[in-house]
Amino acid sequence: MFEQACGHSRYPCRFQDPVAAAQVVIPHRLFAPWCLKESCEKVLLQLIPQCLSAAYALLGTHPFSRLDVLIVPSNFSSLGMASPHIIFLSQSTLPGGNHLCGTRLCHEIAHAWFGLAIGARDWTEEWLSEGFATHLEDAFWSAAQQLPVDEAKEQQDLKALLRWQRLRDEVQNSEEDLQVLRPNKENTGKVCESGASVIKHGLNAGKTFLQVHYLKGYFLLRSFAGKAGDAAYFAFLRKFVRDFHGQLILSQDFLHLLLKDIPELTGYGLSVENIFQTWLDCSGIPKPLLEESQAWQECRLAQQVNEEVPKWIQVNQRARKRSKKKRRRKEDVFQKLLPDQLVLVLEHLLEKKTLCSKTLECLQKTYHLREQDAEVRHRWCELVIKHKYISGYGDVEKFLKEDQAMGVYLYGELMLNEDAKQQELAYKSFATVRDQMDVSSAKIVTEMLF
Numbered sequence: 001m002f003e004q005a006c007g008h009s010r011y012p013c014r015f016q017d018p019v020a021a022a023q024v025v026i027p028h029r030l031f032a033p034w035c036l037k038e039s040c041e042k043v044l045l046q047l048i049p050q051c052l053s054a055a056y057a058l059l060g061t062h063p064f065s066r067l068d069v070l071i072v073p074s075n076f077s078s079l080g081m082a083s084p085h086i087i088f089l090s091q092s093t094l095p096g097g098n099h100l101c102g103t104r105l106c107h108e109i110a111h112a113w114f115g116l117a118i119g120a121r122d123w124t125e126e127w128l129s130e131g132f133a134t135h136l137e138d139a140f141w142s143a144a145q146q147l148p149v150d151e152a153k154e155q156q157d158l159k160a161l162l163r164w165q166r167l168r169d170e171v172q173n174s175e176e177d178l179q180v181l182r183p184n185k186e187n188t189g190k191v192c193e194s195g196a197s198v199i200k201h202g203l204n205a206g207k208t209f210l211q212v213h214y215l216k217g218y219f220l221l222r223s224f225a226g227k228a229g230d231a232a233y234f235a236f237l238r239k240f241v242r243d244f245h246g247q248l249i250l251s252q253d254f255l256h257l258l259l260k261d262i263p264e265l266t267g268y269g270l271s272v273e274n275i276f277q278t279w280l281d282c283s284g285i286p287k288p289l290l291e292e293s294q295a296w297q298e299c300r301l302a303q304q305v306n307e308e309v310p311k312w313i314q315v316n317q318r319a320r321k322r323s324k325k326k327r328r329r330k331e332d333v334f335q336k337l338l339p340d341q342l343v344l345v346l347e348h349l350l351e352k353k354t355l356c357s358k359t360l361e362c363l364q365k366t367y368h369l370r371e372q373d374a375e376v377r378h379r380w381c382e383l384v385i386k387h388k389y390i391s392g393y394g395d396v397e398k399f400l401k402e403d404q405a406m407g408v409y410l411y412g413e414l415m416l417n418e419d420a421k422q423q424e425l426a427y428k429s430f431a432t433v434r435d436q437m438d439v440s441s442a443k444i445v446t447e448m449l450f
Helices: 034-059 099-110 127-144 149-172 205-209 212-228 230-244 251-261 263-268 272-280 287-297 300-320 339-350 357-367 374-386 390-402 404-416 420-436 439-449
Strands: 028-031 067-072 080-083 086-090 118-120 247-249
Touching: 028 034, 034 067, 034 099, 034 127, 034 230, 080 099, 086 099, 099 127, 099 339, 118 127, 118 230, 127 149, 127 212, 127 251, 149 212, 149 287, 149 300, 149 339, 212 230, 212 263, 212 272, 212 287, 230 251, 247 251, 251 263, 251 272, 300 339, 300 357, 339 357, 339 374, 357 374, 357 390, 374 390, 374 404, 390 404, 390 420, 404 420, 404 439, 420 439
Parallel strands: 028 067, 067 086, 118 247
Antiparallel strands: 080 086
């Protein structure tokens, strides 16, 4: 197993160490403020060994010998970040159960292999880090929960649907140049005479808030796994990690080895050049992805959501008639939904032109939206803003203060409605957090408000 020499410069390597290879869960510590001690003990301390074990089961030897997890405050610029031996995890991941915390932890753990042990030689190819971590977070999280195969597939299909909708929205509302995963194309990996490399769009502050590289990269890798089968795909990933750990790579390094090791993929018309043209070197949504999207909308968990939304439309219609009867009838029985299903319900309701305050009040009480995770609460805040639900303005203000990594978009929504109360809320919230806010985030919000 350890006969092949590593391709990197000489350093103590865990991939050649039989003791490290047998280490299912590496030593880990958790650092957090005392005020978050209870929520960390309740959620995170149990998740870390489960997620580490799941990652090991799929990819093998952990690239690093230990892991510290540091809970960072609300003004941190993202929900998580990975560095060698340490993961920075936003306190925003802790409320609302273990779903958001677990998936984000899995994402950052995945970066130990893709992003740290293996890096992109050209930093414009960030999909090699973020696309892999996004795809692997689903696999890790399913394994960490020990889900049956069918249940894991259902949850992953639902996640694919949510990501598809997010990608579609981003493509419609972003510059085409920022949608290209290999913006330097045939010049990718080349350097100037001085030895420096130019990172295209590197100074564009808006790019920080786009997830196109995460999402298109994720869908490309998901398509490979779907065609090859999970067993063959993850066997290949383990081989790829053994061959390229400790090195900086380009897209073609991964793609050449993939098509060599899983020749069945060429039967689908795949080649390195074809993948470049269809997925990596162009803006917009790849054609193969358009063809696949319908299947996710028909998955069982999405169909459950489709059964719930009409109930809320009926509740809204009755509430608007101002009937003296009870607003909610006995037949209004709503299913218990997973966090991702709640996100999808709220996204469907965001497409409706008007929802009255009674409907929004009932919606919040039915699903306990104020106690849900940050992804769900973000959609709730969007509904509050769109329908000018004054009773929910406190939820928006709280979110802008305590979940700053996700709140930037809401400032734009508050200003877009041209409503005096909402604009006052935006100015007041920004004034409260501005001095502590991440510099890039503060710059974007300032442009929205002034």
